[in-house]
Every structure is written in C-alpha cells, then in structure tokens.
Amino acid sequence: MANFETVQVETDLLILGGGMASCGAAVEAAYWAKKNGLKVTLVDKAAVDRSGAVAMGLSAINQYVGLKDGDNTVDDYVNYVKQDLMGVARDDLVASIARHVDGSVHLFEKWGLPIWKAEGGGYVHEGRWQLMINGESYKVIVAEAAKNHLGTENIYERVFIVGPIMNGADIVGAYGFSVRENKFYVFKARAIFCAMGGAVHVFKPRSSGEGLGRAWYPPWNSGSSTYFTLKAGAEMTCQEVRFIPVRFKDAYGPVGAWFLLFKSRATNAFGGEYMVERRDELENWKPYGLVKPIPANLRNYLGMLDVMEGKGPIYMRTEEALQKIANEYKDDPKAHKAKVKELEAEAWEDFLDMTISQAILWAASDVQPEEKSSEIAAAEPYFIGSHSGASGAWVSGPEDLAPPEYFWGYENMCTVKGLFAAGDASGASSHKFSSGSHAEGRIAGKAAVRYIVKENPPMPTVDDATIEALKAKTLKPLDLFEEHKDFTSQTDVNPNYILPKMYMFRLQKLMDEYAGGVGAQFTTSKVLCERGLELLDLLKEDSENLAASSLHELMRCWENYHRTYQAEAHVRTMLFREETRWPGYYFRADFPKIDNDKWLCFVNCTMDPETEEWTMLKRDILPMK
Ligand code: SFD
Ligand code: AMP
Numbered sequence: 001m002a003n004f005e006t007v008q009v010e011t012d013l014l015i016l017g018g019g020m021a022s023c024g025a026a027v028e029a030a031y032w033a034k035k036n037g038l039k040v041t042l043v044d045k046a047a048v049d050r051s052g053a054v055a056m057g058l059s060a061i062n063q064y065v066g067l068k069d070g071d072n073t074v075d076d077y078v079n080y081v082k083q084d085l086m087g088v089a090r091d092d093l094v095a096s097i098a099r100h101v102d103g104s105v106h107l108f109e110k111w112g113l114p115i116w117k118a119e120g121g122g123y124v125h126e127g128r129w130q131l132m133i134n135g136e137s138y139k140v141i142v143a144e145a146a147k148n149h150l151g152t153e154n155i156y157e158r159v160f161i162v163g164p165i166m167n168g169a170d171i172v173g174a175y176g177f178s179v180r181e182n183k184f185y186v187f188k189a190r191a192i193f194c195a196m197g198g199a200v201h202v203f204k205p206r207s208s209g210e211g212l213g214r215a216w217y218p219p220w221n222s223g224s225s226t227y228f229t230l231k232a233g234a235e236m237t238c239q240e241v242r243f244i245p246v247r248f249k250d251a252y253g254p255v256g257a258w259f260l261l262f263k264s265r266a267t268n269a270f271g272g273e274y275m276v277e278r279r280d281e282l283e284n285w286k287p288y289g290l291v292k293p294i295p296a297n298l299r300n301y302l303g304m305l306d307v308m309e310g311k312g313p314i315y316m317r318t319e320e321a322l323q324k325i326a327n328e329y330k331d332d333p334k335a336h337k338a339k340v341k342e343l344e345a346e347a348w349e350d351f352l353d354m355t356i357s358q359a360i361l362w363a364a365s366d367v368q369p370e371e372k373s374s375e376i377a378a379a380e381p382y383f384i385g386s387h388s389g390a391s392g393a394w395v396s397g398p399e400d401l402a403p404p405e406y407f408w409g410y411e412n413m414c415t416v417k418g419l420f421a422a423g424d425a426s427g428a429s430s431h432k433f434s435s436g437s438h439a440e441g442r443i444a445g446k447a448a449v450r451y452i453v454k455e456n457p458p459m460p461t462v463d464d465a466t467i468e469a470l471k472a473k474t475l476k477p478l479d480l481f482e483e484h485k486d487f488t489s490q491t492d493v494n495p496n497y498i499l500p501k502m503y504m505f506r507l508q509k510l511m512d513e514y515a516g517g518v519g520a521q522f523t524t525s526k527v528l529c530e531r532g533l534e535l536l537d538l539l540k541e542d543s544e545n546l547a548a549s550s551l552h553e554l555m556r557c558w559e560n561y562h563r564t565y566q567a568e569a570h571v572r573t574m575l576f577r578e579e580t581r582w583p584g585y586y587f588r589a590d591f592p593k594i595d596n597d598k599w600l601c602f603v604n605c606t607m608d609p610e611t612e613e614w615t616m617l618k619r620d621i622l623p624m625k
Helices: 020-035 074-084 091-098 101-110 138-150 224-231 256-261 279-285 296-308 318-329 333-352 356-364 433-455 464-487 500-514 526-545 551-576
Strands: 005-016 040-043 058-061 131-135 159-167 170-178 183-194 246-248 314-316 374-378 419-421 602-607 614-619
Touching (some): 005 020, 005 433, 020 040, 020 138, 020 433, 058 256, 058 433, 074 091, 101 433, 159 183, 159 464, 170 464, 170 551, 224 551, 224 602, 256 333, 279 296, 296 374, 318 333, 333 356, 419 433, 464 551, 500 526, 500 551
Parallel strands (some): 005 040, 005 183, 183 419
Antiparallel strands (some): 058 131, 246 374, 602 614
16 A cells, blocks of 8 residues: 555644635634634635635625625525525525625625725626625635634645545544655544535546546536545435536636626627527526526526527627616716726626636637627536535534424534535525625534533544545555556556546546536436436446555545545436426426426435445425424
8 A cells, every 4th residue: 555644633623625614614613613623624625815715806795685784684595595496495594505605795895805886986886686796806815714713723725635534434534645745644533514515527528538527616626525425425416406507608708797787698600699599488487587587407408509500609788788887987988988988897806706717718819898798508507505506415504594394403404423524515595606605604604613612522532443444545556656657668558447537438428428417418318317326336346446656646536536536426316306497407308397386395315435326306495484
C-alpha cells in the first residue's frame, strides 16, 4: 500500500465543505460552540477563499426577500418556490430559510460586499427576489468571516472527503486524504454537517475537447454530498429533479440579469418569440403553467420545442434590450452616450464577476452585446438543490413550522442522527442560492450545536482495523497504477486498470444516451432507464479497477465514484416517477403528461450502506403549520 501517514482528528462538530452553506454554519456554530466549550472543525477539498460554486464570484444575490421593507412576505416566497418546482417543495424548509436569508445578506454587506444601491437608497433589484452586486470577491469576503470565527487552526484545506465512518447505523466521522501530501485523514465527531455542493459532469457536457472543463456549475462539485449522505444511510429526496439551465452558448454565461434587469427577449432564428408564440402549450401543464413567473423548466421547454422544430438557434436579443434602455435618453445626446457606456459596462461586468469565460468568448468572437445578439442554449443537466433543481437529503424542518411528519428533533438533521445537511446537500428547498445556502448553513450549524449540548453524544472511537481498511480502500487506485503501469509502453492504455477521465467519459456517455441528456433531447423512458441501470452496474464493477498516477488523479477517481451514485439515484428516481412533471428538465416519452392524481408527491429513496440495495418511496406534500 502507498506509504501515507494517518492523521486522526477529534472534534465536536465536523463541517464538511467550505462553500456558502459551510461558511454560514461555521460563523453560527462557532458562536454557540464557544458558549458551550465545544470545538468546531471544517474540511474543504480546496482553499476556502476560492472554493465551491462562488469561487469565481457572482454578479447577483438571487435570494433576498426584503422583509424589513415590507415588500414581500415569507409566504410570498414559499408560493413562488412551490410554483416554480411544479408543486414539489417543502414549505417548512423554504420558509425557514426565507425568514433568515435577509440577515445573511446584511452580514455580507457589513463584511464588505458591494451591493448596488438605488438613487433613493435601498438596493438595486435585478428582479423581485434578486439584488445586483459587484461580487468578484464575494467568496473571499464570506470565507474571511468563517475563518475569523473558527480560527484557521480548525480548518483543513485541500483535504478530499471520501466517505462517512459508520458504527452500525450511527455516523461517527468521515475519512479522506490530502490532495497535496501523502496523508490519510480520519475525522471523529459527535455531530457532522455535510455541505459539499451539488454534482456536475454526471452527464455529457455540451463543451468538448479543449473546452471540456467549461461548465456553468463548477466541475469540482462532483456529487460528494449525495454519496456521503446516501452511504450513511440517509433518506434522499427529489433525486429526479435535475436542473437544466439555459445559458449563453458554449461559455455558459447566466441569463438572469438579461431577462430581469435588462428585460431582454429571447427569440428563435426567425425572430419568433417562443414565450409568446407557444403560450398555448402552457395549458397542458396546469395549474403551474398558468401563473407568473412561468416555472423555469417550462420556460426551457417552450424554447426546446422551437429547436426541435428546426427554428434554432435561440438568441438572447442583447442589442435590442440595451438599445431600448438607451433610447429612453435619446433626446439628450450626452445622457444617451453616458447611458450606452454604463449599460455596456454592466453587461460585461455581469460576466466578469461570475463567468469570466463568457466575457472571453465575447471578446474572442468580436461580440459587442449592444450591437449583436448571442446564442443561448439549454445546457446539460446539473444536480443543484440550491437553484431551480431540488435534489438532496431529506431533512427535518423547524419545530414551529414543520408538520409532525417533517420534524424529528433538530432543523436540517438528516434521517441519520447527528448528521446535518444544507445548501445543495439538502433537498426539496429550492431557490436558496448563495445567500439562502449561507442562511440554511447557519440554521443547521446552530441546530447541530444544540444537538450536541442536548443529546450529549459520546466522542466516538474508531478501531485501527477499521482505519486500515478505509485507508487501503481509499489508496487502492494508487497501488493499482503502481502495480501495473509498466505492463504497457503507454500508461493510459492498460488492460489492468481504467483511468478516471476514461471512466468519466463512460459515465457521461451512458447518462447522455439513456437518462435524457443533451444527446437524447432530454428524453427518457422505462426501458431506457432500465438499460441505463444495467450499464451503471457494469461501470460500478469496473470502478474496482480505477487507477491513479498521482494525488490529483486519486481525487479524480473518487470524484467520479461519487458521480456514479448521483447518477444511479437519478435514474432510479426517474424510473419510479411515472409521469412527466418537469418538461424542459426531462421528459418521460412513455408517460408524456403530468399526473397530479398519482404523482403530486415527493419521491424519496434510501440505499442500504452495506448491501447497497435501494428502496424507493412516496412521501406526501404537506403544508407548513
Ligand atoms: O444566477 C468538498 N449561484 C448563484 N447564486 C446567487 O445567489 N446568485 C447568482 O447570481 C448565482 N448564479 C450562479 C451560481 C453558481 C454558479 C456556479 C454560477 C452562477 C456560475 C448559485 C450559488 O453559487 C449556490 O447556490 C451556492 O454556492 C450553493 O452553496 P453550497 O454551499 O451548497 O455549495 P458550494 O458553495 O459549491 O460549496 C461546496 C463546498 O464543498 C467543497 N467540497 N470538500 C471536501 N471533500 C469533498 N469531497 C468535497 N466536495 C466538495 C467545495 O470545495 C466547496 O467548498 S446564477 O447563475 O444562478
Ligand atoms: P439564472 O441566470 O438562470 O441562474 O437565473 C438567475 C435568477 O433569475 C434565478 O432566480 C431565476 O429564477 C431568475 N430568472 C431567470 N430567468 C427568468 C425569467 N425569464 N423570469 C423570471 N425569473 C427568471
């Protein structure tokens, strides 16, 4: 076995991930832990300052309710989310986040995040729930607060978490390895908070070759949350509810600011506005198709119908939108010129703060948005419970909001005692975004400390035999490569093992073809899902032969192993739900209609950590108290 030092760490609360939800948990838990003499430890696979989905920054905060200004109520947000997810959402969880999120945003501002201000005071809104920011350094600001509260001595960066350590049905810790030095880590904890983000590159991306790494959501979020909670035996929810974002083509620039702030139209190649021309289609998706805003998946779907009819490409009419705004100043040439300059700057800033590649592609292809429209396209599927997707763990709601069926002691606790989840890691509470994920992290962080204080779980022990077995399993890809690398003259062509990139291509290809990827026009069926599961079984067999030539490749091996479980959860849940509820995200060709009688419910699943046998179940959708 590769020669790795074993590092054992004991703590009261272990925070997994260093993203928006974890930074929220760190700030809140550190405060309450200090009051109770407890220790909090955080582990991130990268550097917290620039890790996770907000690594590159953001140009907007997409969840701000504005409670103090009386603009909106918590119920308004609950209804908005329920509607956007075609009826499938946990009101108690959405309300729990909505009543706290403004607090997180005010903290960000206090910590130095520049939020655009309107002339009369107040924030500049991109939309009803979205604020414009100069967010290039958003993550650095939020990370600094987490570090100050936790103390850097309690933060382990560049340590990749592989999986949970279980003692029977109880979770007692987590194990992983450093991606920089030969160290194997065993974390033992009295409670664990999981927020390792969503999953990207489970499906074949539109980008290829030199552009392979380009995606909207970050390729370094590889489904570790799903694998961790599944492997702990936790119940999961909404694993079929992937998110298909419509994005500026090829560089994946977001569209929110264009549709909401610049009020831009999107048209097909012949100038037809599909949102208008195809509005009759919305009747088929009642009641959700008939309210405003139209759910994100239905907005996608109307555009997809145009593309399938050969009316593509679809264009974001940036030139039209910017000229329309500037024309309001046409009587004053000086003001008009200044406005054009301002709009141009805002258009570029939107991407420079968040998706730099889109600005680079514009520059590289001589695009001036004020003169020329840009193609937009439906991207490959992502698993991101914090945006317009809903996949994640099934967690307890707050006692004062959750009906009894949804409350089991502590907010955001999974169905495994002492395990908590937030952000992309917790499901059925969509539209929380960066700010709501931070707020949910705070809610869960506080609840986890309360759990330790009230339940007083013992500090767990893990015997040496267990540690050695986990270490051997974790490092096996390195050993396999070392053992067989000289069998051929070309180390990436070897019958004894499979390298992580090749493994990922297999996964992405089968998901694209059988589970309704871009290549299959987002369409699947019972027979396709069943065939997909057969191929996933073969792929999991081959995962035993994953090999790694370095620490970096070892991380890639385990990232793809995690993706495989996200893929299986997704296919099994799409197979189980016999209807089409989210056209525009995925379409069941054999059940092309929505069926509110049979399927207006949650579909949840569990996987036995030992046998890996799956159980699918329905759960009722209940209103909050
Ligand atoms: O508009 C391990 N998001 C946006 N949110 C907004 O509020 N405004 C926007 O403008 C947004 N836009 C946007 C967004 C995201 C992206 C990528 C783009 C544009 C291009 C969404 C938010 O970013 C998102 O909702 C939150 O960040 C989700 O928070 P969280 O905590 O669930 O995930 P994370 O921040 O990615 O953090 C995950 C952490 O886990 C670490 N990690 N650590 C150890 N071991 C492992 N095995 C690990 N696996 C992962 C990561 O390093 C990271 O620290 S718009 O387009 O939507
Ligand atoms: P996106 O850029 O697609 O990630 O969207 C950013 C935010 O804008 C999210 O809150 C979306 O729900 C919202 N949004 C995007 N497009 C529209 C639209 N056409 N109508 C209403 N809300 C939208």
